[in-house]
Amino acid sequence: MAQKILIDMIKLRSAMVENSTLTLPEGLFYQSPNMNGLKTIRELASFRFTCRRCEDAPCISVCPADALEKDEDGVIARHTNLCVSCKSCVTICPFGTMMTDFFKHHRNRDLFYDLKDEKEMEKFIKACPAGTVTLTDDDESQEGNIYRLNEKVLIKDYLYITEKQ
Numbered sequence: 001m002a003q004k005i006l007i008d009m010i011k012l013r014s015a016m017v018e019n020s021t022l023t024l025p026e027g028l029f030y031q032s033p034n035m036n037g038l039k040t041i042r043e044l045a046s047f048r049f050t051c052r053r054c055e056d057a058p059c060i061s062v063c064p065a066d067a068l069e070k071d072e073d074g075v076i077a078r079h080t081n082l083c084v085s086c087k088s089c090v091t092i093c094p095f096g097t098m099m100t101d102f103f104k105h106h107r108n109r110d111l112f113y114d115l116k117d118e119k120e121m122e123k124f125i126k127a128c129p130a131g132t133v134t135l136t137d138d139d140e141s142q143e144g145n146i147y148r149l150n151e152k153v154l155i156k157d158y159l160y161i162t163e164k165q
């Protein structure tokens with residue numbers, strides 16, 4: 001499928017602010033390398049594009065379970081098997097990088113959609129708040145704040161550029 005999925009993180013955050021009880025569906029890629037536990041697209045996108053990559057990352061220091069670390073590019077990764085969902089990292093992050101629902105222990109399989117499967121991808125789009133996730137033929141666009149997460153997913157967010165990038 002040539003089309004990509006475009007996830008608007010700006011609209012998703014607004015939707016969560018407007019409705020604090022909102023339960024967002026989770027898009028993920030099963031059998032993906034670099035999964036290191038169950039990783040949702042929103043979490044990967046937040047760490048990659050929203051995180052300010054603090055030098056002495058307070059989220060890592062505060063984590064009681066050693067569940068957070070930086071990869072070789074300075075991008076935070078969470079070991080979901082170690083995380084105890086205490087949300088200390090959410091509280092201490094000065095930039096609101098993490099959405100609090102990353103740390104819910106979802107037991108409802110219906111919330112997860114395998115984005116490698118075209119039908120599941122369609123269901124995921126329908127389950128997300130209107131206008132937050134769409135299909136597109138477009139590609140990355142710095143002017144549009146749209147960036148490539150992988151070959152199938154584009155993320156719209158306000159990118160934080162550091163001197164090192």
Ligand code: SF4
Binds near residue numbers: 062065067078084088
């Ligand atoms: S929510 Fe998870 S990753 Fe965050 S501080 Fe607690 S244990 Fe660590």
Ligand code: SF4
Binds near residue numbers: 054057059097
């Ligand atoms: S504290 Fe927040 S912005 Fe800083 S590295 Fe951790 S997640 Fe990123």
